[in-house]
Amino acid sequence: MMQRTIPIAILCLSGAIMVAAYFISSAQSWGETVTTWFNILAAVAFVLGAGNLIAMNLEKISSQRAGWGYAAITLVSFAFMLVVGLFKIGAVPNDKHPDIHFAGSYDSAASPFGWMYDFVMSPLTATMFALLAFYVASAAFRAFRAKNTESILLLGTAFIVLLAQTAAGMFLTGWIPEESAFAFLRLDKIKAGIIEHVQTAGMRAIMIGIALGIAAMSLRLILGIDRSYLSKN
Amino acid sequence: MQRTTSARGITALVAISAALLAPCTVAMAQAGDAVAAPEHGWFRTDRGALYATLVVVGIAIVVAIVRARAGHPVKIRRMPALEAVDEAIGRATEMGRPVFFIPGIQDMTDIQTVAGVTILGRVARTAAEYDAKLEVPTSRSIVMSAARDIVQAAHFEAGRPDTFDAGRINYITDEQFGYVAAVTGSMMREKPAACFYMGAFYAESLLFAENGNSIGAIQIAGTAEPSQLPFFVAACDYTLIGEEFFAASAYLSGERVQLGSIQGQDIGKILAVGLIAIGVVLGTIAAFDPGGSTETAFDNLKSLIGG
Amino acid sequence: MTNPQYIGGIRGFFARLGGIDRRWIFLAMGLSIAIPILLKLRFPEYPGPMAKATFAAVESVPEGSTVLLSFDYDPASAAELQPMANALVHHCASRNLKIVFMALWPLGKQQADRTIETVLKPLHPGYSEGTDYVQLGFQAGNEGVIKVMATNLSKQFPNDANGKPLGDIPLLKNAKDLGEFKLVASISAGYPGAKEWVQYGNGAMPDAFEVVSGSTGVQVGQLLPYYPKQMEGLLVAVKGAAEYEMLVEGKYPAANPELLGQGRVRMGPQLVAHLLMIALIVLGNIAMIAGRPRGGAR
Numbered sequence: 005m006m007q008r009t010i011p012i013a014i015l016c017l018s019g020a021i022m023v024a025a026y027f028i029s030s031a032q033s034w035g036e037t038v039t040t041w042f043n044i045l046a047a048v049a050f051v052l053g054a055g056n057l058i059a060m061n062l063e064k065i066s067s068q069r070a071g072w073g074y075a076a077i078t079l080v081s082f083a084f085m086l087v088v089g090l091f092k093i094g095a096v097p098n099d100k101h102p103d104i105h106f107a108g109s110y111d112s113a114a115s116p117f118g119w120m121y122d123f124v125m126s127p128l129t130a131t132m133f134a135l136l137a138f139y140v141a142s143a144a145f146r147a148f149r150a151k152n153t154e155s156i157l158l159l160g161t162a163f164i165v166l167l168a169q170t171a172a173g174m175f176l177t178g179w180i181p182e183e184s185a186f187a188f189l190r191l192d193k194i195k196a197g198i199i200e201h202v203q204t205a206g207m208r209a210i211m212i213g214i215a216l217g218i219a220a221m222s223l224r225l226i227l228g229i230d231r232s233y234l235s236k237n
Numbered sequence: 238m239q240r241t242t243s244a245r246g247i248t249a250l251v252a253i254s255a256a257l258l259a260p261c262t263v264a265m266a267q268a269g270d271a272v273a274a275p276e277h278g279w280f281r282t283d284r285g286a287l288y289a290t291l292v293v294v295g296i297a298i299v300v301a302i303v304r305a306r307a308g309h310p311v312k313i314r315r316m317p318a319l320e321a322v323d324e325a326i327g328r329a330t331e332m333g334r335p336v337f338f339i340p341g342i343q344d345m346t347d348i349q350t351v352a353g354v355t356i357l358g359r360v361a362r363t364a365a366e367y368d369a370k371l372e373v374p375t376s377r378s379i380v381m382s383a384a385r386d387i388v389q390a391a392h393f394e395a396g397r398p399d400t401f402d403a404g405r406i407n408y409i410t411d412e413q414f415g416y417v418a419a420v421t422g423s424m425m426r427e428k429p430a431a432c433f434y435m436g437a438f439y440a441e442s443l444l445f446a447e448n449g450n451s452i453g454a455i456q457i458a459g460t461a462e463p464s465q466l467p468f469f470v471a472a473c474d475y476t477l478i479g480e481e482f483f484a485a486s487a488y489l490s491g492e493r494v495q496l497g498s499i500q501g502q503d504i505g506k507i508l509a510v511g512l513i514a515i516g517v518v519l520g521t522i523a524a525f526d527p528g529g530s531t532e533t534a535f536d537n538l539k540s541l542i543g544g
Numbered sequence: 545m546t547n548p549q550y551i552g553g554i555r556g557f558f559a560r561l562g563g564i565d566r567r568w569i570f571l572a573m574g575l576s577i578a579i580p581i582l583l584k585l586r587f588p589e590y591p592g593p594m595a596k597a598t599f600a601a602v603e604s605v606p607e608g609s610t611v612l613l614s615f616d617y618d619p620a621s622a623a624e625l626q627p628m629a630n631a632l633v634h635h636c637a638s639r640n641l642k643i644v645f646m647a648l649w650p651l652g653k654q655q656a657d658r659t660i661e662t663v664l665k666p667l668h669p670g671y672s673e674g675t676d677y678v679q680l681g682f683q684a685g686n687e688g689v690i691k692v693m694a695t696n697l698s699k700q701f702p703n704d705a706n707g708k709p710l711g712d713i714p715l716l717k718n719a720k721d722l723g724e725f726k727l728v729a730s731i732s733a734g735y736p737g738a739k740e741w742v743q744y745g746n747g748a749m750p751d752a753f754e755v756v757s758g759s760t761g762v763q764v765g766q767l768l769p770y771y772p773k774q775m776e777g778l779l780v781a782v783k784g785a786a787e788y789e790m791l792v793e794g795k796y797p798a799a800n801p802e803l804l805g806q807g808r809v810r811m812g813p814q815l816v817a818h819l820l821m822i823a824l825i826v827l828g829n830i831a832m833i834a835g836r837p838r839g840g841a842r
Contacts, residue, residue: 027281027288039688042346046379053378053408060407070426074419109706111654121654126619132414133440133620137817139447141573142566145824146450147471149832159825166822169783170815171587178590192592200768207463207765210479212509214461216294217480218348220502223298224487225351229494232355232486233387414620439734440620440762451566464762 012228019226057082088116161198168195286541293508298501305497313496318457318475319488322433325455326363329430335370336360337429339420339445341436341460342376342413345383348483349461353436354383355486356459360433361391365400373406374423376416381408417441421448434458434473435482438465446472459485512542555834562831569824576820577813585812595787598777601756602635602727609726610642610715612753614741615652615659617733621760622655627807628758628785629655629731630663631792634804637668637676638796642715644725646680646701648689648736653682653705667798675714681705686736687744694722694748723752731758738767742774758784782810 018038025035061075087093094116095108110117150156167173173191180190187193224230281288305311329336338360340353357373364371371388375381385406392401409419421444424432432449434442434456442458442465449456450472458469459477469476477485480502487495516538523532591599605611613632617625636643643664645656656679664671671677680701683689692700697719698710710716722728722745732738738757746755754776759767761781771778779788785807798804 023291027284029279029281036688036692039346039685043684046344046377049378049382050411051378053381056378056381056408057410060404063404071422074422078419118654121651125651126622126654128418129412129414129618129620130623132417132444133623136440136443137577138570138573139443141817141821141824142569143443143447143450143468143471144821145564145566145569145828148825148828150829151832159829162825163822166818169781170811170818171589172815172819174588174590192590196592199764203765204768208769210463210466211766213480213506214463214483216502216505216509217461217483219291219294219505220298220498221348221352221483221486223295224495224498227299229302229498230355230486230490232358232490233351233383234390413618463766 008231008234011234012231016226016228019222054082085117085120088120161202164191164194165198168192290508294502294505297504297508298498301499301501301504302494302497305493305500311493311496311500313484313488313499316477316481316485316488318459318477318481319485321455321457321475322360322489323363325431325433325457326360326367326369328455329364330367330369332430334430335372335427336364336431336433337420337424337427337449337454338371338373338433338435340373340375340380340384341434341438342416342441343437344377345379347437349437350377350380352461352483352486353459354380354387356433356435356489357384358387358391359486359489361388362395365392365395365397368397368400371405372423372427372429374409374416374420375407376409376411376413378408381406413439413441417444421445424448424452424454428452429454432456434460434469435477435485436460438462438469443468443472449473512538516542558827558830559835560831561827562835572820572824573817576816580812580816581809584809585816586808587811587815589783589786589790589808589811591787591791592784594771594778594780595784595791597772598756598758598779598784598788599635599791601754601776602632602639602641602729604754605639605641605726607640608642610644610719610724611636611727611729612644612646612722612725613656614728614730614732615645615647615656616649616730616737617655617760618649618651619655621733623810624760624782624785625731625733625758626655626659627782627804627810628779628788629659630806631785631789631804632729632731632758633659633663634667634798635792635796637664637671638792641727642675643671643677644680644716645677647682648686648740649733650682650684653679663803666800667803674708678713678715679705687740690722690736690740690744691748694745697721697724722749725753727754727756729756729758732763733760734763737763738775738778739770742767742770746774758788782807782814786811 021031021034021038025031025033025038058079061079064075065072065079089110092106092108092110092115095105095110096112096114098104098107098109101107109115111121112118144162148155148159148162150159167176168191173195177190177192180186182190188197221230225233326336338357340357341347341350343350345351345354361371373384373388375384385403388406389398389401389403392398409416424445425448429449429452432445432454434445435458438445438460439462442460442462446456446458446469456473457475457477458473459482460466460469461479461482463479466476466478470478484499484502487499516535519531519535519538523529523535526532602611613629613636615629633643645660647653647656660677660679664677673679681704683700685692685700689700697716701710703709704713704716710719716724718724728741728745730738730741732741738755738759741757742755746753755774756777756779757767757775758779759781761783764778764780767775767778779785787807789804789807793801793804
């Protein structure tokens, strides 16, 4: 029973404190304290995660499972960055204390840590993000079909925004004077109207629903009604 | 007797509402013109409207829960995405392929991750019953710990404690695209038959969904990130949009008390729609009658709601 | 739908196109981005109202004032956001504004360092650290950082990124809170970012400073409700960056234009890629129509 009661009590108490901290001026620091406690927990849990990462990848290598080469690369990269950062290998010496090794900056551009960031980390994350361009194209080809009225409206909107976001928009309708009665036919105006009115209205409606959903779920959790996040043992 | 109980209940409700709203009204009365001042009293009067809304919505939810507990019928519409959970896991079992559950890339401080992890419990129980392999790669250590606990409990509940394998619930990395690369790589190698994306996602949403599509997996997504919803809707078979995602854990539980809270949040929605309608009417009339009483009422409504 | 294999002629050809291997689509997209870059295709840009509003917001800050630039993104979004960050830094430095750099994302500090090394130092060699600009670095805590800065700057940042106490930095030794800054600019890729700056920064001190933001295209929907009242300027994606670059370059030409033209460089591939997407959508619909059975279901 204590295994369930204590977590529920902690959740109720911290939830109530966070709500109170938002509305009561003198309780504001309590909310920051709760957040700090969580950050401490997360930092400790990170050790757990790192241990699991090492164990899982070692197991993958030893059992030669599919993709074990990637596990080896993961472990080597993890060890390299940890050692280089922790022991400040190749760190740029500190101007005020050049004789003290650990006074140097480990993450400056001239250090190995900085090189790894600039020449490995940066290009890799940018590459992964760039994959989105290809996936958007294949998703558009597969999913944007005019099957009913709503999808036709969606297609029309997509064409307008796609054209207006580039020089093609100005090429096609930029010749219409901005002050004329037909200025509303300019693609940039239509795009602005779609984004500022239609999209914003839809986004606000979704956000109101989300806010209410969060309120209801939070209340269920704080009142202890929803306990599905707990072990039932 | 029932009428007496209802009268007592209503009286109690009025008393509780007055008690909860009292700090707000007292502080606002005392603050007067100081509402706009940067120095606040003990109660943040600049957030008074939000507090009042919170109290009203909260009471509506509690009332709905109490009514559900008392036996009043609770009608919730069908959510196809949640009804497809069993079908998706069954398909994975038949094909002998694993099920992937991705609880988002945020930590347990994000309510979306909590919602995702509670859905994981239901999915894990069904997977245990069907003897399907469930993989849960996580982006945060605490989420990994919580997920392991929940999946283990689900296996116990399903009467299959021996089939629980903690090695299938792993921490990958906190780094967003490192996590994406690892998970999509696993998806391409292991070819899951069903993929669940339940939690907070950002740019990686389309990467997951398109990869899942390329391997022919049935995909069910749920998130409250408005900017990622279009990608999931375009690429997944079923999507839980915004509040449906938060209602999912209550829906899947089937408990009347939890379903009652969904009814309560609908009352909050009615309140929001009502205020919007009043504001639209007042604003439209004020546009034709500038400087009149309608414009004053409209300005008062704006400052009351907007602060 | 009829199996495309059993449809002959042109109709059959288009019907079968609907099942094209996605790798051909990837190849087409790759070429549509690579060719404009290699051929250095450039197109004219016409600044829109939001880019003009951002420009005007920075122009309205009195010379010599201090501004805060928050780099809330990482290398993944740098392709979209770095050009506007570069242009913003050049704009501020050209107006002799004192710049304070910080980051709410762990890798944002490195992005700010990159901007300082590649734009600020080469184009404004007279700017010296400590008196004209300060790098505060990254602080964990998401919106909690902004909340604390709104009341006590030195509590949140006791030192700068080099470990120097704030009290020893001439630019910030008398700074108490966010009110020290006349403008706060957030280059934002998500959470925490521009929305948090509006909610917790502007919300705490409504008239103390102006807020402008540069954001990725995908999250602009969440920021538009704040424009123009709580957020005076908003740059959206590469297009916003290109428009803003044009405005800044027009009034403050850079000694090395290549450093500030990346937004406009990227608009060339964007045009071709968008046209390809439109073509793919049209092709997909033609394939769908061609694949439909004629005269009732079969």
